[in-house]
Amino acid sequence: MWSRRQGRLRPTVCGVEELRRRRREREAALRKARREQQLVSKRLLRNDAPEEAGEGCVAAILGETEVQQFLRQAQRGTEEKEREGALVSLRRGLQHPETQQTFIRLEGSMRTLVGLLTSNQALLQLEAARCLHELSHSEQSTVAEACLPATSYLLTYLSSHSSDFIELCLYTLGNLIVESEAVRRQLLPQGIVPALAACIQSPHVAVLEALGYALSQLLQAEEAPEKIIPSILASTLPQHMLQMLQPGPKLNPGVAVEFAWCLHYIICSQVSNPLLIGHGALSTLGLLLLDLAGAVQKTEDAGLELLACPVLRCLSNLLTEAAVETVGGQMQLRDERVVAALFILLQFFFQKQPSLLPEGLWLLNNLTANSPSFCTSLLSLDLIEPLLQLLPVSNVVLTVLCNVAEKGPAYCQRLWPGPLLPALLHTLAFSDTEVVGQSLELLHLLFLYQPEAVQVFLQQSGLQALERHQEEAQLQDRVYALQQTALQG
Amino acid sequence: MQLPPALCARLAAGPGAAEPLPVERDPAAGAAPFRFVARPVRFPREHQFFEDGDVQRHLYLQDVIMQVADVPEKPRVPAFACQVAGCCQVFDALDDYEHHYHTLHGNVCSFCKRAFPSGHLLDAHILEWHDSLFQILSERQDMYQCLVEGCTEKFKTSRDRKDHMVRMHLYPADFRFDKPKKSRRIPSTICFGQGAARGFKSNKKKTKQC
Numbered sequence: 001m002w003s004r005r006q007g008r009l010r011p012t013v014c015g016v017e018e019l020r021r022r023r024r025e026r027e028a029a030l031r032k033a034r035r036e037q038q039l040v041s042k043r044l045l046r047n048d049a050p051e052e053a054g055e056g057c058v059a060a061i062l063g064e065t066e067v068q069q070f071l072r073q074a075q076r077g078t079e080e081k082e083r084e085g086a087l088v089s090l091r092r093g094l095q096h097p098e099t100q101q102t103f104i105r106l107e108g109s110m111r112t113l114v115g116l117l118t119s120n121q122a123l124l125q126l127e128a129a130r131c132l133h134e135l136s137h138s139e140q141s142t143v144a145e146a147c148l149p150a151t152s153y154l155l156t157y158l159s160s161h162s163s164d165f166i167e168l169c170l171y172t173l174g175n176l177i178v179e180s181e182a183v184r185r186q187l188l189p190q191g192i193v194p195a196l197a198a199c200i201q202s203p204h205v206a207v208l209e210a211l212g213y214a215l216s217q218l219l220q221a222e223e224a225p226e227k228i229i230p231s232i233l234a235s236t237l238p239q240h241m242l243q244m245l246q247p248g249p250k251l252n253p254g255v256a257v258e259f260a261w262c263l264h265y266i267i268c269s270q271v272s273n274p275l276l277i278g279h280g281a282l283s284t285l286g287l288l289l290l291d292l293a294g295a296v297q298k299t300e301d302a303g304l305e306l307l308a309c310p311v312l313r314c315l316s317n318l319l320t321e322a323a324v325e326t327v328g329g330q331m332q333l334r335d336e337r338v339v340a341a342l343f344i345l346l347q348f349f350f351q352k353q354p355s356l357l358p359e360g361l362w363l364l365n366n367l368t369a370n371s372p373s374f375c376t377s378l379l380s381l382d383l384i385e386p387l388l389q390l391l392p393v394s395n396v397v398l399t400v401l402c403n404v405a406e407k408g409p410a411y412c413q414r415l416w417p418g419p420l421l422p423a424l425l426h427t428l429a430f431s432d433t434e435v436v437g438q439s440l441e442l443l444h445l446l447f448l449y450q451p452e453a454v455q456v457f458l459q460q461s462g463l464q465a466l467e468r469h470q471e472e473a474q475l476q477d478r479v480y481a482l483q484q485t486a487l488q489g
Numbered sequence: 490m491q492l493p494p495a496l497c498a499r500l501a502a503g504p505g506a507a508e509p510l511p512v513e514r515d516p517a518a519g520a521a522p523f524r525f526v527a528r529p530v531r532f533p534r535e536h537q538f539f540e541d542g543d544v545q546r547h548l549y550l551q552d553v554i555m556q557v558a559d560v561p562e563k564p565r566v567p568a569f570a571c572q573v574a575g576c577c578q579v580f581d582a583l584d585d586y587e588h589h590y591h592t593l594h595g596n597v598c599s600f601c602k603r604a605f606p607s608g609h610l611l612d613a614h615i616l617e618w619h620d621s622l623f624q625i626l627s628e629r630q631d632m633y634q635c636l637v638e639g640c641t642e643k644f645k646t647s648r649d650r651k652d653h654m655v656r657m658h659l660y661p662a663d664f665r666f667d668k669p670k671k672s673r674r675i676p677s678t679i680c681f682g683q684g685a686a687r688g689f690k691s692n693k694k695k696t697k698q699c
Binding site for chain 1: 493497500501502512513514517521523525527528537539542544546548550551552588606607637638664
């Protein structure tokens with residue numbers, strides 16, 4: 001089930017070092033783009049057969065005459081193979097931005113291409129669609145906008161029966177969507193949401209993954225919360241999305257990743273999360289989390305963090321909704337296995353993807369904040385010590401411990417004696433005001449509900465640890481209060 | 490990071506919620522200068538907290554993370570011909586044949602042999618072009634249904650429908666799957682009444698430009 005995904009990249013001829021270097025570059029570029037709110041990525045499907053790649057990794061740029069020639073041949077050639085060949089040559093040329101520009105500037109070129117796309121010659125249709133797909137991959141909005149005349153057909157073909165073709169149309173749409181608001185402004189009245197809602201019932205995994213991709217691009221649009229998400233929530237898409245996330249033999253990781261990200265974009269936009277909770281999102285996502293923890297234990301390293309990340313985010317954000325509490329004041333998500341699963345995932349992140357640790361801890365905070373049951377689980381499953389091991393990673397560890405401690409003496413009794421006090425004495429030595437502040441809060445709760453801890457604190461030079469921060473404006477009052485408590489205790 | 494050995498067993502065991510320890514808060518807990526309040530935290534879309542995960546997601550989209558070098562090649566088979574009567578296309582890959590079959594022989598109108606991309610468009614075509622009852626009814630009520638998936642609007646004439654699709658749905662005016670009928674054929678069952686001077690149009694078969 002979690003076996004390695006087959007990708008569609010051309011065979012790579014570069015070495016491992018080169019790949020790493022490129023990856024670092026891309027990562028830096030993506031980070032910069034995100035900070036500028038310009039994070040946009042497109043999927044490129046290329047499945048040139050190996051012998052075609054032998055013509056040199058890079059296809060030649062086509063000039064105006066050549067583009068015209070290929071188009072004419074494709075349109076009016078006598079032999080179907082000849083016509084197809086012309087389009088293949090055009091498609092290869094379109095891998096180049098220069099050729100793309102030449103193409104869109106040529107009068108009638110898009111019209112011809114659309115004519116070929118809608119012709120009855122199946123193979124010409126496919127090649128024309130591939131040409132469009134190349135164009136859709138451009139980073140220039142002008143090129144994406146030049147594809148506007150084709151969108152009504154791309155949408156129409158989503159209800160056709162050729163799964164390869166549908167897949168191609170979906171990736172093309174996904175790429176166009178993300179490039180330009182003008183494209184989205186046209187696609188919405190053209191009925192993209194109902195078209196996707198109909199298409200999501202396809203049994204083909206490749207189609208579903210492509211659909212998830214297109215939808216995720218639509219949901220990432222800046223105007224999505226106002227203009228797109230409401231109509232998506234009103235359609236049958238949410239129920240189908242959640243179905244794709246249900247663990248079991250039918251779960252496909254590639255498909256699940258796309259729809260999990262879709263769900264994340266919807267949920268963090270906070271348009272109508274109670275609706276999703278009503279559809280069972282919490283329980284589906286909870287079960288999926290359990291499934292992920294199980295998969296991680298089998299050490300099948302197939303990019304599980306790609307799915308874990310959006311699942312964590314969705315759960316965390318959903319848990320902030322008031323609708324989470326049912327009539328009895330109990331949370332809808334109550335299974336303590338969720339806590340066990342989360343820690344198994346935290347351990348996995350610790351080893352493989354430390355950047356996800358803060359996200360995992362965020363979920364832990366949201367699970368424990370208002371839940372005596374989950375706080376009790378943390379204690380009864382012996383998770384305090386593993387939690388303390390994550391102290392260097394994030395202050396949220398302290399917040400979670402406060403969540404537990406603030407519930408009263410019954411909870412603090414289980415926090416002491418143990419590794420907690422030594423850990424706190426250690427964090428008091430930090431200079432980070434945030435960390436120390438949280439530590440002071442925790443100490444206060446511990447002293448209040450477990451007064452025996454005070455003596456031990458004093459014996460272990462606790463007062464000296466506190467003195468360090470006496471002058472710090474943000475900490476003074478609390479330091480003083482704790483000193484008083486300690487001296488009186 | 491060490492986990493207690495019993496944890497995996499707990500995951501594998503059945504669902505259950507821990508019986509919560511009794512909650513007993515002292516008002517002094519939240520008294521100034523202390524200010525801790527247990528609360529779930531939410532992060533909105535653009536929050537910086539999401540940066541790392543978002544970057545990983547986009548690396549994936551750019552196919553860098555999954556270092557897959559295999560390009561699935563189209564499996565070639567010995568050449569075979571399409572078995573549909575009158576079709577002489579030959580193929581050497583099953584995917585190509587699948588696409589050909591669905592495009593050309595999939596949703597085909599049995600009256601005029603025209604092929605449509607979907608069952609939905611085929612149904613609309615048969616209704617509007619080949620159903621005499623439709624013609625009669627359309628004189629009295631709005632019968633031309635909007636062709637856009639999800640839109641339930643109906644119109645008196647195909648012209649009105651086209652205008653709607655162009656204006657509301659931003660469809661092209663020459664949308665290929667909404668061609669107007671070339672001639673309004675009067676169904677042969679209609680009679681103009683006894684002694685009528687009018688006759689029928691020539692019955693000579695015209696070659697349709699499909």
